[in-house]
Amino acid sequence: MASQQQVREYLAYWFQLGKSVVVDTDKSAYLPEPVFQGDRYSDAFESCWQKITAQAGREAYVEGTDQTIRELLSDAWALSSCARCTMPVPVRIVGVSDHPCPCNDLPSWPNSEIPAPRSAVSTPARLQDIRQRLAQPHPKADYTNSPDYSKAERS
Secondary structure: OOOHHHHHHHHHHHHHOOOOEEEOOOOEEEOOOOOEEOOEEOHHHHHHHHHHHHOOOOOEEEOOOOOEHHHHOOOOEEEEEOOOOOOEEEEEOOOOOOOOOHHHHOOOOOOOOOOOOOOOOOHHHHHHHHHHHHHOOOOOOOOOOOHHHHHHHHO
16 A cells, blocks of 8 residues: 555656646646645645545546556555656556556656656755765775785885
8 A cells, every 4th residue: 555655756756747637526637836845845736635635536546547546545556666767656466457657658758868756855954964974984994905005105
């Protein structure tokens, strides 16, 4: 079973590639722009999520897929990486799924020339991690036994 956070991340990845969430009950499609505001989901994304969850995700699905958001939150489905493009895709936990990845109708995907969709990044937290790594003492390397060091001493 995919958690609510995993499903939200799944939606965010596909929104970044222009895939919308289709809601059959009112024949609407949602594609929030932007997906992120700093290190969190944007207000547009949160509004979209509220519209989807207001009806428990019964008739809402990512364009190009057949699994509803409600199904993804059930015990029958999990989210995994597509073997072709590494984007998150629904995978049936029991049995075999014959549903293709939503990337199958994106003619220019996968594309290693552009940045891949991503999760939100907390800039302060990321910088703090870097600061902590830089503050850690590193043992000095002993190059005296390396072949290059010996050659340099002989010259």
